Amino acid sequence: xxxxxxxxxxxxxxxxxxxxxxxxxxxxxxxxxxxxxxxxxxxxxxxxxxxxxxxxxxxxxxxxxxxxxxxxxxxxxxxxxxxxxxxxxxxxxxxxxxxxxxxxxxxxxxxxxxxxxxxxxxxxxxxxxxxxxxxxxxxxxxxxxxxxxxxxxxxxxxxxxxxxxxxxxxxxxxxxxxxxxxxxxxxxxxxxxxxxxxxxxxxxxxxxxxxxxxxxxxxxxxxxxxxxxxxxxxxxxxxxxxxxxxxxxxxxxxxxx
Numbered sequence: 001x002x003x004x005x006x007x008x009x010x011x012x013x014x015x016x017x018x019x020x021x022x023x024x025x026x027x028x029x030x031x032x033x034x035x036x037x038x039x040x041x042x043x044x045x046x047x048x049x050x051x052x053x054x055x056x057x058x059x060x061x062x063x064x065x066x067x068x069x070x071x072x073x074x075x076x077x078x079x080x081x082x083x084x085x086x087x088x089x090x091x092x093x094x095x096x097x098x099x100x101x102x103x104x105x106x107x108x109x110x111x112x113x114x115x116x117x118x119x120x121x122x123x124x125x126x127x128x129x130x131x132x133x134x135x136x137x138x139x140x141x142x143x144x145x146x147x148x149x150x151x152x153x154x155x156x157x158x159x160x161x162x163x164x165x166x167x168x169x170x171x172x173x174x175x176x177x178x179x180x181x182x183x184x185x186x187x188x189x190x191x192x193x194x195x196x197x198x199x200x201x202x203x204x205x206x207x208x209x210x211x212x213x214x215x216x217x218x219x220x221x222x223x224x225x226x227x228x229x230x231x232x233x234x235x236x237x238x239x240x241x242x243x244x245x246x247x248x249x250x251x252x253x254x255x256x257x
Contacts, residue, residue, distance in 0.1 A: 006031055007052075007160055007192055012061035014044075014051050021047045022216045025061070031159075031190040034183055036203035039213035039235055045196035046087065048213070049162045052194070053082045065160065079106035083153035087164040087196075089145055091138035096129055096148055099137050103152035123151045127181065143174035150178065154185065161186070161193040167202060179206040200232070201251045224250070 007029040014022040022044045029035065037045045050056040052063055054070055063070040065081055073081070083103070092099065100123060104116040112120075124133060127147050132140065137148055146166060153161060163182075167175045183206055186193045194211075197203045203210065210227055212220035212235045220231045232240050232252065239255035 008064040010062045013059045025218050029192045034186045034193045035209045036207040037196045037211045043213040044216040053084050082160045083156040083158035084162045085149045085153050089149050093136045096132045100151045103155035123155050127151045142169040163195045
């Protein structure tokens with residue numbers, strides 16, 4: 001059992017038409033946790049994230065945030081508690097500043113307050129976006145666009161942050177910067193983050209917990225010590241070995257017979 005549980009997912013199921021995608025998913029999260037959802041293509045990772053903020057409505061099951069069913073929240077209330085960054089981010093001719101300011105929309109009615117602007121300016125500095133502040137978002141690189149999307153999500157001041165494949169278009173340097181910064185912010189703000197990821201080795205380096213999906217079923221909910229070859233082979237149908245570098249960093253490779 002987790003102390004101070006903030007997110008409680010119980011028997012979550014979803015289907016597209018007659019095709020079942022998620023089957024009775026249950027897990028719990030506490031503040032300060034940063035979690036990777038791992039699994040093969042088509043295992044339901046992105047669908048799970050979209051069910052957790054009601055972009056998709058589950059067929060059955062319950063999602064509770066701070067003890068309250070998510071179904072009871074209005075769209076505005078969800079936006080003040082949960083921030084979502086999709087895998088494919090649409091570019092727009094907005095400036096970086098205005099794009100990040102959109103994250104404060106759940107908090108103002110007619111216009112942004114001085115407090116809203118201070119929060120935006122602080123996050124822009126934190127993510128190193130100052131040199132780009134007046135650049136149109138549609139003229140940014142993939143890494144820069146991901147940072148803008150993360151900044152917009154963080155100024156929502158969410159309790160739960162959902163990111164769908166946030167490193168898929170990033171080079172190694174940008175992956176390290178983005179995930180290192182995200183891990184720091186999760187700890188500092190004592191919030192929760194769930195990331196769907198393909199790269200297991202990147203996930204092992206930055207995440208402290210792993211939800212392992214295959215064909216819409218949760219086959220494992222483990223921390224580092226539970227991430228053993230047997231469970232990975234069951235999820236990916238591939239023999240693997242786990243090694244540890246001289247710096248104590250684990251990495252996973254295909255086992256060659």
